[in-house]
Amino acid sequence: MKKTLFDKIWDSHVVESIPDGPDILYIDKHLIHEVTSPQAFNELKERDISVFRSGQIVATADHNTPTENQHLPVKDLLSRKQLKELTQNCEDNNITLYGLGHPYNGIVHVMAPELGITQPGMTMVCGDSHTSTHGAFGTIAFGIGTSQVSQVFASQCLLVEKPKKLRVNVDGKLKKGVLPKDVILYIISKLGTNSGTGYFCEYAGNVFEEMSMEGRMTVCNMSIEMGARGGLIAPDETTFEYVKDKEFAPKAEDFEAIKAYWETLKTDEDAEFDQEYTFEAEDIEPMITYGTNPGMGIKITGAIPMEGGKSDAKALAYMGFKPGESLLDKTINWIFIGSCTNSRIEDFREAAAYIKGKQKAENVNALIVPGSRQVAAQIEAEGLREVFENAGFTLRQPGCSACLAMNDDKIPAGEYCVSTSNRNFEGRQGQGSRTILASPLTAAATAVSGKLTDFTKNLN
Amino acid sequence: MEKFITLTDTAVPLEIENVDTDQIIPARFLKATDKSGFGENLFRDWRFDSNDEPNPEFALNKSEYKGAILVAGDNFGCGSSREHAAWAIKAYGFKVVVSSYFADIFKGNALNNGLLPVQVSPKFLELLFIEITKDPSVEIKVDLEAQEISIPKKDISESFDIDPYKKTCMINGFDDIDFLVSKLDAIKEFETKRSQKLQATKPL
Numbered sequence: 250m251k252k253t254l255f256d257k258i259w260d261s262h263v264v265e266s267i268p269d270g271p272d273i274l275y276i277d278k279h280l281i282h283e284v285t286s287p288q289a290f291n292e293l294k295e296r297d298i299s300v301f302r303s304g305q306i307v308a309t310a311d312h313n314t315p316t317e318n319q320h321l322p323v324k325d326l327l328s329r330k331q332l333k334e335l336t337q338n339c340e341d342n343n344i345t346l347y348g349l350g351h352p353y354n355g356i357v358h359v360m361a362p363e364l365g366i367t368q369p370g371m372t373m374v375c376g377d378s379h380t381s382t383h384g385a386f387g388t389i390a391f392g393i394g395t396s397q398v399s400q401v402f403a404s405q406c407l408l409v410e411k412p413k414k415l416r417v418n419v420d421g422k423l424k425k426g427v428l429p430k431d432v433i434l435y436i437i438s439k440l441g442t443n444s445g446t447g448y449f450c451e452y453a454g455n456v457f458e459e460m461s462m463e464g465r466m467t468v469c470n471m472s473i474e475m476g477a478r479g480g481l482i483a484p485d486e487t488t489f490e491y492v493k494d495k496e497f498a499p500k501a502e503d504f505e506a507i508k509a510y511w512e513t514l515k516t517d518e519d520a521e522f523d524q525e526y527t528f529e530a531e532d533i534e535p536m537i538t539y540g541t542n543p544g545m546g547i548k549i550t551g552a553i554p555m556e557g558g559k560s561d562a563k564a565l566a567y568m569g570f571k572p573g574e575s576l577l578d579k580t581i582n583w584i585f586i587g588s589c590t591n592s593r594i595e596d597f598r599e600a601a602a603y604i605k606g607k608q609k610a611e612n613v614n615a616l617i618v619p620g621s622r623q624v625a626a627q628i629e630a631e632g633l634r635e636v637f638e639n640a641g642f643t644l645r646q647p648g649c650s651a652c653l654a655m656n657d658d659k660i661p662a663g664e665y666c667v668s669t670s671n672r673n674f675e676g677r678q679g680q681g682s683r684t685i686l687a688s689p690l691t692a693a694a695t696a697v698s699g700k701l702t703d704f705t706k707n708l709n
Numbered sequence: 710m711e712k713f714i715t716l717t718d719t720a721v722p723l724e725i726e727n728v729d730t731d732q733i734i735p736a737r738f739l740k741a742t743d744k745s746g747f748g749e750n751l752f753r754d755w756r757f758d759s760n761d762e763p764n765p766e767f768a769l770n771k772s773e774y775k776g777a778i779l780v781a782g783d784n785f786g787c788g789s790s791r792e793h794a795a796w797a798i799k800a801y802g803f804k805v806v807v808s809s810y811f812a813d814i815f816k817g818n819a820l821n822n823g824l825l826p827v828q829v830s831p832k833f834l835e836l837l838f839i840e841i842t843k844d845p846s847v848e849i850k851v852d853l854e855a856q857e858i859s860i861p862k863k864d865i866s867e868s869f870d871i872d873p874y875k876k877t878c879m880i881n882g883f884d885d886i887d888f889l890v891s892k893l894d895a896i897k898e899f900e901t902k903r904s905q906k907l908q909a910t911k912p913l
């Protein structure tokens with residue numbers, strides 16, 4: 250039978266299929282962090298079960314960590330306790346932890362790929378919905394709840410029903426100023442936030458083939474925002490080049506041998522999908538969201554749709570917008586470039602290239618938070634720090650930061666923030682905060698003008 | 710895990726669509742390292758205003774609405790994978806959530822915690838909202854064995870789907886860890902038998 254990329258990886262990881270029930274799916278890599286693991290460790294302790302395959306687990310501290318003075322003890326007592334518990338649990342169970350201050354520390358979905366922990370053909374899970382990010386490598390990667398974290402601890406497996414298959418094709422040539430973030434915001438604005446429920450999504454077409462690994466990660470990251478369990482892109486030379494020579498990637502002949510296998514990981518011609526959508530690259534423009542879910546997106550020069558259900562009115566009231574309104578020239582006081590969606594080196598290069606020689610507007614607080622220590626080091630090495638600082642931007646230490654505002658990085662109530670993160674939910678960036686999702690370029694341009702502008706006119 | 714077989718109770722109507730897990734339990738309450746206490750902060754920013762005063766307009770604060778059944782708008786539980794959302798709903802006292810759509814991860818989390826997600830048609834959901842708001846004391850019956858949700862007094866009912874494996878788990882109060890641990894031999898065998906190529910993806 251013709252198989253999709255997804256089928257090939259899934260089927261090779263099924264230990265057993267329960268009749269009339271889920272599959273027992275073997276998990277190659279399990280990533281954990283401080284927020285969703287403590288209760289899972291407790292569960293094991295209560296049942297007197299030990300971690301089955303500690304060598305396949307990697308931990309980081311990211312969600313709850315401060316982005317200033319990381320060398321000092323964490324001020325917030327609850328956060329400190331959570332981090333301490335993570336360290337203790339990792340020690341007790343022989344799990345590798347790249348804690349705060351470690352050169353490999355970073356947001357779980359940024360650090361694992363850049364260390365070569367993420368590789369094509371794997372199954373990966375993490376107690377975090379944006380685990381879908383790793384699908385960029387041709388990996389089945391998805392977020393799980395804490396009960397499932399304890400299941401993987403106990404058995405390196407999960408009981409899961411095989412999702413249905415969806416393919417989203419985008420072909421053509423992207424316009425100037427249109428970044429991977431715009432592509433995925435566009436797709437979600439067209440399909441809606443639950444179009445992917447029950448599916449795993451493959452992205453196909455020359456737009457994704459030509460994208461960098463960073464761009465592919467941005468796209469796969471937001472698969473969950475259309476409800477899909479995960480997204481994936483067939484691995485190719487771009488993928489192999491990226492993985493090669495990474496810390497944990499197979500080396501020399503081992504690499505060549507496994508690469509031969511990775512090359513077989515693509516959807517067979519004529520393989521069937523349960524659902525398929527196709528878009529033209531030329532139709533996509535820089536995107537922003539105007540509401541309180543990531544599906545409520547328009548092009549930056551567009552107007553908020555007139556029609557809308559009950560929740561649209563609720564969302565617009567929260568955001569302080571009206572149906573039919575254009576958001577051009579809207580004053581914006583905050584921008585945030587960071588989060589596992591857009592905090593990789595390419596994102597900062599893109600932003601820095603626009604900002605260079607310019608100044609942020611007076612009214613704007615511009616927060617730059619790299620996704621990992623390694624990205625931070627690269628920012629330094631490439632001289633981007635000066636660019637940001639000369640322009641008046643604040644560069645912080647790595648972590649999830651204002652993406653979910655568990656630490657002190659919060660957007661004040663009522664203020665608008667053009668953010669490169671992935672969720673514009675009510676209060677996501679701090680109680681009462683109003684999030685407008687966009688690409689790093691849109692965020693940078695907004696910081697410079699102090700309002701939403703059609704910056705594509707200034708691009709050469 | 711607690712068993713669930715059938716439940717007849719009044720319901721609380723939450724007529725909001727796309728209720729995401731950030732609303733169910735905001736991130737600032739995720740710092741706990743155990744499962745207790747999340748019920749107090751369920752829907753925190755909707756239930757309370759910025760001075761921590763209850764918002765009288767919010768369904769959970771209206772004295773006429775009580776019961777262990779939460780009836781919510783379409784696409785319930787979207788967003789983050791935080792299981793804290795299911796814990797908070799459970800800790801508050803709900804045993805069933807009814808909606809016309811559930812986000813995948815939330816649904817799994819709920820089932821793993823003995824909280825039953827009942828997916829109904831948009832039409833039936835509409836009907837539930839009408840009946841509950843018309844008469845808050847109206848009882849709703851959720852029969853897991855028969856996979857049926859009904860308003861006995863009105864003779865209105867609809868059947869619902871549930872994965873047969875999950876249904877067995879809920880009815881018997883089993884959970885997935887017990888099951889997976891019983892399969893460890895098969896899992897070890899799979900590890901030795903899997904192809905060399907896959908082996909290479911294994912060690913860190």
Ligand code: SF4
Pocket residue numbers: 311312356357358377379588589590648649652653670671
């Ligand atoms: S950056 Fe945001 S979305 Fe990504 S893992 Fe952290 S909190 Fe989650």
